[in-house]
Amino acid sequence: MGVAGPFPGSAGTPHGPVMDRDEVDRALARLGAEHEAVETSLLALQDHAGRRLLEGAELTGVTKERWAAAEQSITLLWSYFDAYTAALTDLRELRARRRWSSREDLVELTERLRGRSVTVAGPAAHLAPSLTGPARLAEQFTLEELVARMNELYAAALDMVVAADAVWSALPARIDLLSAELQRTRSLAHSVGVRPGEHTAGDDLEGITHELSALRAQVVSDPLAFWRPTPGSSAPGGGRPDTDRYDRAARALEDVRREIEAVLRVRQDSEERLLRLRDLLSRADRTLTEARSARGEVLAKIAASEVPAVSGPPTALQERLATAAEYRRHSRWHRLSPLLESLEREAEDELHRARESLTAVTAPLAVRAELRGRLDAYKAKVARHGMAEDPLLIERYDVARRMLWSAPCDLRAAEQAVLRYQQAAAEVLVPRQGGAVPEDRRGES
Numbered sequence: 001m002g003v004a005g006p007f008p009g010s011a012g013t014p015h016g017p018v019m020d021r022d023e024v025d026r027a028l029a030r031l032g033a034e035h036e037a038v039e040t041s042l043l044a045l046q047d048h049a050g051r052r053l054l055e056g057a058e059l060t061g062v063t064k065e066r067w068a069a070a071e072q073s074i075t076l077l078w079s080y081f082d083a084y085t086a087a088l089t090d091l092r093e094l095r096a097r098r099r100w101s102s103r104e105d106l107v108e109l110t111e112r113l114r115g116r117s118v119t120v121a122g123p124a125a126h127l128a129p130s131l132t133g134p135a136r137l138a139e140q141f142t143l144e145e146l147v148a149r150m151n152e153l154y155a156a157a158l159d160m161v162v163a164a165d166a167v168w169s170a171l172p173a174r175i176d177l178l179s180a181e182l183q184r185t186r187s188l189a190h191s192v193g194v195r196p197g198e199h200t201a202g203d204d205l206e207g208i209t210h211e212l213s214a215l216r217a218q219v220v221s222d223p224l225a226f227w228r229p230t231p232g233s234s235a236p237g238g239g240r241p242d243t244d245r246y247d248r249a250a251r252a253l254e255d256v257r258r259e260i261e262a263v264l265r266v267r268q269d270s271e272e273r274l275l276r277l278r279d280l281l282s283r284a285d286r287t288l289t290e291a292r293s294a295r296g297e298v299l300a301k302i303a304a305s306e307v308p309a310v311s312g313p314p315t316a317l318q319e320r321l322a323t324a325a326e327y328r329r330h331s332r333w334h335r336l337s338p339l340l341e342s343l344e345r346e347a348e349d350e351l352h353r354a355r356e357s358l359t360a361v362t363a364p365l366a367v368r369a370e371l372r373g374r375l376d377a378y379k380a381k382v383a384r385h386g387m388a389e390d391p392l393l394i395e396r397y398d399v400a401r402r403m404l405w406s407a408p409c410d411l412r413a414a415e416q417a418v419l420r421y422q423q424a425a426a427e428v429l430v431p432r433q434g435g436a437v438p439e440d441r442r443g444e445s
Helices: 021-047 049-056 061-096 103-114 143-191 200-221 244-301 315-329 333-384 391-404 411-433
Strands: 011-013 016-018 118-121 138-141 227-229 239-241
Touching: 016 103, 021 049, 021 061, 021 103, 021 143, 021 333, 049 061, 049 143, 061 103, 061 118, 061 143, 118 143, 138 143, 143 200, 143 227, 143 239, 143 244, 200 244, 244 315, 244 333, 315 333, 333 391, 333 411, 391 411
Parallel strands: none
Antiparallel strands: 011 016, 118 138, 227 239
């Protein structure tokens, strides 16, 4: 959201020289572009996934307090926007009365464009007193002041929404993964007799279980308690999720896991190694299965792309693993030891190859996602500068978007289409960023 620029004029009103017809028309055009930019920003905020999650969540603590204030700010934003829309509509109607506006019309238009001509009255004036000053029944603004106020409220609301969404996107999933690892470790501990009350590692596992459960509940209900803003950052959502508690739990679980492994090495070294081998081969098999599934998806969605073939499951290693288990059952340790050593090396290599295969197969999808993000980022930048309606930009954006959202997608052609759109956007935006057109001053933070 931007701030409307000053409106130059010629002579004679309390707010400066009276504007001529051309100046009025240019000012109205700038206000129209500003109106579109503000509306786009508000609709994007309304549609933001983080805002929808906040509306449906049972919040507590600082998040509950800040979301209550943010909801008021968003309501006030729409009230200001309605007032801005009404003022712009009135100005356009006044200008449209006559093709050649009279001196009196020009004086009135100049006063409305430059003076405190917008009044926001009623309940909206009482919302968010900390942001808008003391509560009043009505507030009066110039058009420029009104846009500045909307920018202030929008930035505060967006910062809160983006921060909450970032925490929810990062921490719960990581906690769930760590909880799954915790359950595997608990099962392993139980299998070797490591239980709460009988072994310190068992007590530690209980403590970690309670901590992860409490941590997840707090993150879900109060995400802003786990947000650390970046000092000096003016960008919405400038900061990072606070993972200190999660990191401590992860380190504690890793310590317990090492201790249990030491017990396993003492009590049943060979069994532990066989279990690890089975896990490695299972993960390699699952990764290869995922790679084969992804390959079919890539071939269906991406054209003119060389997708490497995916090898089959490591059946030979599975057969040798069965032989190793047979050696252990019959206590053939002299044969089992060298076989386990070679199997461990080969299983690690197999998992590494499977992961590399998955990465190679899904690379075209990652390229397509990057191109989509780049295209939408440039479109948003163009919209912020009021050039979203440029015919050439619209044409090139539509061409690139059709390529990127079609199946199969020709990545080479799509990349060229995105580059053409970027070049056109750069050519349009360079003179505006150089100061030739003053109405949009948002810039890049």
